Amino acid sequence: MDRNNQLPKKREIAPDSSDATILVNKFGNISYANRQAQEQFGYREGELQGKSLKELLPEISLHQTEEGKVVHQYGQHRHGRVVSIFYRINFFQLGEENYYLIVFQSVKDRSRLKRQQSYPLKELVDLQFALDESTIVAFTDKKGKITYVNEKFCEVSKYSADELIGKDHKIINSSYHSKGFMENLWKTISSGKVWRGEIKNKAKDGTYYWVDTTIVPFIDDQGKPYKYLAIRKEITEYKRVVEELKNSLNELIDLKFALDASSIVAITDQKGTITYVNDQFLSISKYSREELLGQDHRIINSGYHSKEYFRDLWKTISSGKVWKGEIKNRAKDGTHYWVDTTIVPFINEKGKLYQHLAIRHEVTQRKNAEEELQKMMTRIIDVQEDGRKRLSRELHDGIGQNLYSHLITINRLQAELSHPLLDQMQDETAEIIEELRDISWELRPSVLDDLGLIPAIRSYLCRFSEHHSINVHFDCYLTTRLSSNKEITIYRIIQEALTNIRKYADADEAAVTIRQMEEELRIVIEDKGKGFNIKEVSRGVGLFSMEERAKAAGGSINVNSEETKGTRIVLEIPL
Template identity: 70%
Template sequence: MDRNNPLNKENKNDSSSSDATILVNDSGVIAYANSQACVYFGYQDHELNGIEICQLIPEADLENTKEGMIIHQYGQHRDGRSISLFTRVNSFFLSEEHYYLIAFQVVKDRSRLNKQQSYPLYELVDLFYALNESTIVAFTDSKGKITYVNKKFCEVSKFSQEELIGKDHRIINSGFHSKEFMKELWRTISDGRVWQGEIKNKAKDGSFYWVDTTIVPFLDETGRPYKYLAIRKEITDYKRVVEELKKSIHELMDLEFALDASSIVAKTDRRGIITYVNKQFCRVSQYTKDELIGNDHRLINSGYHSKEFFAELWQTIAKGRVWRGEVKNRAKDGSYYWVDTTIVPFLDGKGRPYQYLAIRHEITKRKTAEEELQNMMTKIIDVQEEERKRISRELHDGIGQNLYSHLITINRLQSEISHPLIDQMLGEATAIIEELRDLSWALRPSVLDDLGLIPAIRSYLVRYSEYSQINVHFDCYLQTRLSSNKEITIYRIIQEALTNIRKYAQTDEANVIIREIDDEIRVVIEDFGKGFNLEEVSRGVGLFSMEERARAVGGLLSIHSVKEKGTRIVLEVPM
């Protein structure tokens, strides 16, 4: 390689780059190293040229290293010392020769590194982007002078970057915290330990704001901090609410009264034993306070929900998270009622629930109306399918047979008389019969009733692929026939999904997968085409029809789609 070529000159003159760079040929021999690389390894300029890379970085495996991957490795200094490095490798061809460009930096903070640790570059970029977008970030040097602030810091403090960089954090000191508070903070981070706490700061316009703060010291090779990273989350609203709550005990009492008057309220201890119920609870459940307190909620269990339903409920609240859902309960007289329920865990100082507050609103009338609507939709779907079946039969057995008789008559006439109009009539009659068959098939394929779901789907896919020029891969494992309404549901949803793929996906391939898993049939229809954003697309008649059909047989339909990556529809139907 010519050391005077433009690539060498460009690299050599790039003294502003913070990365050390080494250029290695396909044989593992260094063709070029910039000044920074020479300094890191203890060599003079050009002394590294011609040396094998394994002498400097024994662990280097250029051929098998993924491009763009940042890897932690150890280098060998000229004096024998081990150097901790972050390296990144990219390869390229120049004048038909293969080269590797290694960029690296010496690692100062060894305290948190594990050997052989690697990071995809895009993940580091994404993490830094997410941190910058969601939190207030600042770097300071070992003396506390600000060296970097992000936009969030400027937005909240109302200072510009120019006004902040070079200053220390006294520029935003509110005077709220004592000297001992600040001394304890500095003692912690100076010892190389992370500090966490809440700080009240003052913005440029004199307003105050609170931040939940974490300060992480970066340590050099001797274990001493050489810079600090401060990550803050603004909690001004939270602190204001806390202060307001301290002053609003009477308001809380009024709220409790209003809650008791309008909602079904119960408290339980951490084991679920009822410790308090209000009048609304007693009215709806028809139990007295004495009958409820000391018992758990199994007293009003309707048996409607599965064990898994309640296991998920308890797992959620036991972890200190709020649970929301609809529950069907049974009153003392045996009648059932529905409640829209929110269960809020109360946490102790260690973050563990010590009691639970359940707030419920009765929704029995709404649920009854929903059930009636669902029953009505199921009946409509059944009636629609029966009507499709009837019309399909009439088209096939009535009009279709009559047209076929006419076709025979035209054939006989053609054998006796030769005329272009007869040929035209023959062609038109044949086309009409074919269209009629297609229409009859679309309405209700007879094979679905006669032979079952799988033959019907296979037959449909053949027609579909011929018409749409989309190759559909069909993978099915189903040992038994299903009930008629479930087979029709699965068939119609596959039909509707493939129609949408033909219209919108802009693809030439799709998959249809049917699996029998335990007591459930799982159907997947997927393509790898255009895709769409679920939030941006209105829910049309087709999607509504698929969801209603799934609900009518006790199934669940879910749709997953990503732009330019395709769409995946999953139908789960109980056996």
Template identity: 65%
Template sequence: MQRITKGKGIHFPKNSNEATIVVDQSGKISYMNQHACQIFGLTEKNIKDYQINHLLPDIVLDKVEEGAITQLFAKHSSGKQFPLLFRTNYFSLGEHPYFFISFFDLKENNPFSELVDLKFALDESTIVAFTDKHGVIQYVNDKFCEVSKYGREELLGKDHRIINSGYHSKEFMSHLWKTISSGKVWSGEIKNKAKDGTYYWVDTTIVPFLDEHGKPYKFLAIRKEITDYKRVVEELKKSMQELVDLKFALDTSSIVAITDQKGMIKFVNEQFSNISKYSKEELLGKDHRIINSGHHSKEFFKDLWKTISSGKVWKGEIKNKAKDGSYYWVDTTIVPFLDEEGKPYQYLAIRYEITERKKVEVQLQQMMTKIIDVQEEERKRLSRNLHDGIGQNLYSHLISINILQSQVEHPLIDQLQVEATELIEEVRKISQELRPSVLDDLGLVPAIRSYLIRYSDHYKIDVQFDCYLNVRLTANKEITIYRIIQEALTNIRKYAETEKVSVTLREAEDTLRVVIEDMGKGFDVSNTNRGVGLFSMDERAKSVGGDLLIQSEIGKGTKILLEVPL
């Protein structure tokens, strides 16, 4: 290393246009002229404790080539980074070596300014490498080392096989090399392998530098890391494939429609067209009234629309009408899609045809109704047999016992009279349970009053009965209501642990509403398996087109609501 030796003193003119700094061997700044102070935002007074690394953080003085123009990034006193070109020379004062650094101010129309700024931007954002014509690496920037995790010394003199991931085929690499060796620019995405074994993707452009014969003598490779982008793309591909698979499965198995916020159909799949027998063109732009069967009430659809327009999912079964006039049932789920304000902007309706299931349900219901009818007929027959047969015979025996008792006094005759009377009462009670004659003779309301009186007297439970019914119902409906009240009161007696019950019959327009309520211990409806009694009540309600609802809460009693069309 050549050194310039000066005399015992050295002086630098303060009005020099060149920015200069003198640094001792330890890196401490000994002198800084006014121009240099301006560049770094300092004064000559406050440089006393400054080291050269405060101004040029990356400089290594012993490794800087003397006399060569070097570019580094300087640090202003404000903390801002900026590029600088400088040249370093060495001299000594006595036995003390110094570094003399002169700067080119790139802000003063220096021809290197744009190039230096460009290199700074490139190094900050891009992976850069130069290779010779054989592909041997001659230069890499810091970004290359950062991403590949190799040191610069490990990369220089090697070719790019050092970061080969093995992902790409031989044909891929052969095409790349053929392109650039013919003097053409190559662009593409490459998967590389870092020193620690991790993989990374780079969007790469390789530019050949050509000699006077048009032959490449070196190559510039500019790369942009796109690992996260490729990961996102792969995840999107997987998601898209999952969506495609889901759509295929949905289209194969389900009836799908999308409507706007007003209910106008924007999309239907093939299954929708197949089952409704309308073409897509006939459906798009219409609302679902085009397939309305008229089976459901206005209140049904009001509730549906109120649910989905509030942003909630609606589920239920709907009977629709196809173009040819045939009817079909669908199990439907309607999902609102919400905007950033939480308001629905479209709806997705997914339906499964359940026409056959509904037919089976109807058949089962008809069978259950027949079973209930047969059961009631059998009860009626047994009731009459007990009352007219065994009951009358027992009554005849009681008359005979009474006659004998008037003629002969004996304790056994008195006992026979008591037992015969008890048997007659028991038979009458069983006959009433099987089929109360008052129900057939006088109708529902007198039958219920009679039953409640006996129930209250026998079980000591106070029953409040309110009735607002002014018409006679069909025999099936009357016996159904009677049996449900009977079953409900039996359950209350067994499980409710209460002394008060209310039974209400109220006629409202075309519906009879029956409410049986107690204030007993209640139960958890969701965790209770429906026994024979509850199942029987539910099936009886269905047999006459009615609805049964049971509401109960532990400690707050139970309410049974029955609605039967008049």
């Protein structure tokens, strides 16, 4: 028997199918080929018998191909052209001989077949199941009439399959897209190309939904589309979120534009290195962007503020809190400018600081005006004190001495004669002298200029307690004599505070404490009287005067009070 030409009878091996079929022996030679197989490769009846299968399928491997698996390869047509082939192989024995039955699958759409792709039939079924479960699927004919929809399509569109089959996609047209959009879609798929895009559709109940769409044309042997597969994924929620993000982004862009147009903006990393500055920053600092990026803010440090000032700033923002304050900076040309500053720390999802945003507004003119006003107030206070001092001296040394001389004269007259009018004149003159002394003391106690702050305060407290029946406790720790300006400031503030206690506190006791710290002097005046609500009480002349005097001496004053719990005034002046 010829082992290379063992042809079983056709009726014994011919499959009951219209598919192209070839029977190959174990040597790879063709024992039988039906009419469809002969036509597929361009041969006439009987011409394939005995030929090697490799002549038709050069890359086929009979022994390594999994049985029943659909395989895609390129075959060789008799006239030299390459044809795209899908086939599966089944192995069987006939008598003692082994054979391979090769069944070629009829594939109408050959436009996107790729070399060396293969799919088991079970996998194709699984893929179809997964597609139907997760994706909106529809088939249309070449005119766009719907021929198939899956359950997902019905679920999203709210139409039944019966309502959709036979219709075109105008049934779900939302009219959102332009005619040009749809024309481009049809032009693309009609030319055999895949179209991808996002489409807004309208459901049966009038609601709208978005789908991410891929439309695949199926191509026949003449290269013409004969149907279309539309695969869609609903993205309505995604589009809503994107639209919200887009709106938010537009708002942020507008805010950034407004911020850049009106404010001095800088961003630094967690170490304080400048990573961004806007044009306003460049304009006021007179540095270029290249000179600023990579530097820290010491490049514009004016040296005006203390180390403690910046230490407090960094402590605040390092703890994740917003810092607000006014800073005096120095421009590249040496000029100084003031900025009202807000520094916002940015915290990541781990709670770690990763950058700072500094927003500044120039307040140089206001600060200059405040400085001029402060200088003016200081001059006014100085002039006022000089006037008080001069008037006090005139009252004491002038009018006071004259009245004292008159009193001596009256006393001499009384020694020579007795008359009720002389007694009356003596009493009235003594009262006037005492009132002048009090006025002179209130204006400017001479002991303050002669002996200093502490003796003047002690003397004033004794007179205050004696005249107003308010016991004042005095505690003092001061080792050095202060400048005249600071001494008069402290004296006047204590004087004004005790006057307020006498008028409004309804208290019979008060306390004055002076403590010398390392770098400042702290004075506390307090009482346990009826107190007041700071938010409801307007600042009077007395408080304004105390604040201005404190500023003139380079210090600050803080008033704390609570109804029924008294008032506490704290004055701090640098040494």
